[in-house]
Amino acid sequence: MTIELNNVSKNFGRTVALDRVSLKFGGHKIYGLLGNNGAGKSTLLNVITSRCFAGSGEVTLDGKPIHDNDSALSQIFMLSEKNYFPESMKVKEAFRWAGVFMPTFDQASAKRFAERFELPLNKKIANLSTGYETIFKIVMALAAGTPFLLLDEPVLGLDARHRDMFYKMLIELYSEKPCTIVISTHLISEVSNLIEHCVIIKDGRIIIDAPCEELLKPEHGISGPDAKVNEYLRGKNNLQDYFIALMNEEGQQ
Secondary structure, three states: EEEEEEEHHHHHHHHOEEEEEEEEEEEOEEEEOOOOOOOHHHHHHHHHOOOOOOOOOEEEEEEEEOOOOOOOOOEEEOOOOOOOOOOOOHHHHHHHHHHHOOOOOOHHHHHHHHHHOOOOOOOEHHOOOOHHHHHHHOOOOOOOOOOOEEEOOOOOOOOOOHHHHHHHHHHHHHHHHHEEEEEEOOOOOHHOOOOOOEEEEEOOEEEEEEEEEHHHOOOOOOOHHHHHHHHHHHOOHHHHHHHHHHHHHHHHH
């Protein structure tokens, strides 16, 4: 199965969020959708899942438009910053209702992941701490059972221990039930050992779309203040340099 974006653009007023984006996601790979905050990562994922609509272009699943296509959308689960469950609902009730509306949702796996994270099942979602609200959404995603898993900044609000747990569980899931995973993040160093294919977006445009091994061979790094790095890169077409520079920029934030 393949999700394809063909010449997709999206504006919010005068702000260009996506600028003629063409991409493919599929093949049971782990993709990194990388870029700074505001680069267009969330908008791209929201367009794929019809949470917002493209101004132009088309998004398809195996050649069929995703927009207004419940069958196609049921193949995709997206973890986002927003919680779509009633805050008065308990965690265990959310698991039960997820099973009603998503036939692929694995309640046994959800309870297993919740236990490992020490997520309290009897607690109301509204009463969860910021970190455990993120963990709740992570558990929902890991148990979704869909062929496509879109993770938008999945570790925001988590401490180092829980971030490490999440990455390990994600690899376990991928090993047991291969699927196509897209991790959207600006924390590039944390996912660099996980992702197989790198997509870097800047100002709504895709500037890199390549297997990670192509970007890091041969590898060399550059560092320094943003202005100096940007000056060095100006006019250069070396993708490896740009990738390393972006990682360096993250480290200075």
